[in-house]
Amino acid sequence: MKVSGFAFNFFVCNTLNILVVIFKSIMTQQAIENLKYPIGKFIPVTIDEKSISTWISDIRRFPESIDNLVRNLSTEELNLNYRPNGWTIKQVVHHCADSHMNAYIRFKLALTEDAPVIKPYLEDRWANLADGIDNNIFDSLSLLKSLHIKWAKLLQQLTPEDLKRVYIHPDHANPFSLALAISLYAWHCNHHLAHIEQGLKYKGKF
Numbered sequence: 001m002k003v004s005g006f007a008f009n010f011f012v013c014n015t016l017n018i019l020v021v022i023f024k025s026i027m028t029q030q031a032i033e034n035l036k037y038p039i040g041k042f043i044p045v046t047i048d049e050k051s052i053s054t055w056i057s058d059i060r061r062f063p064e065s066i067d068n069l070v071r072n073l074s075t076e077e078l079n080l081n082y083r084p085n086g087w088t089i090k091q092v093v094h095h096c097a098d099s100h101m102n103a104y105i106r107f108k109l110a111l112t113e114d115a116p117v118i119k120p121y122l123e124d125r126w127a128n129l130a131d132g133i134d135n136n137i138f139d140s141l142s143l144l145k146s147l148h149i150k151w152a153k154l155l156q157q158l159t160p161e162d163l164k165r166v167y168i169h170p171d172h173a174n175p176f177s178l179a180l181a182i183s184l185y186a187w188h189c190n191h192h193l194a195h196i197e198q199g200l201k202y203k204g205k206f
Contacts (some may be wrong), residue, residue, distance in 0.1 A: 055186035
């Protein structure tokens, strides 16, 4: 059967339109992924003494780093989202306090028990509790400052044997060694600092 030129052109145009829609969808998904992970997803890397020292330094300096970013922000700025349908800057600050309290306890458990199974928490729900949406971020900043002093002091005294100790997260197949957890939480600090910088850069214009 012979296909008319009109039918052929119609088919080509429709196909091109579909491809454009698919391409835009893929690009949009990639853009959202980039906004979710501005420094990239956490990927375990080779662990050595120098890397551990750098990660502990990142954790130790985090309260000062986040304080410098948010201390002088207006209420309007604190309520900027760092990505479409993402947390506000103030929620990121409060989340860091919540997350790092849990992290500190996980380290303590791993150092005093044999491969303890830690208790996960629903971070999205925590982020929407009254203290998670409070415009006053100074309690969380103060908490982070005190917590990270204690946490860094603990981390700096860990021996090679301590670093091999593990905790078990029920949502993950493999145990977390404390060396790996230090890497994870150093990434977590920088991950959320980048979120705040991103929120201020875009000013909610997504």
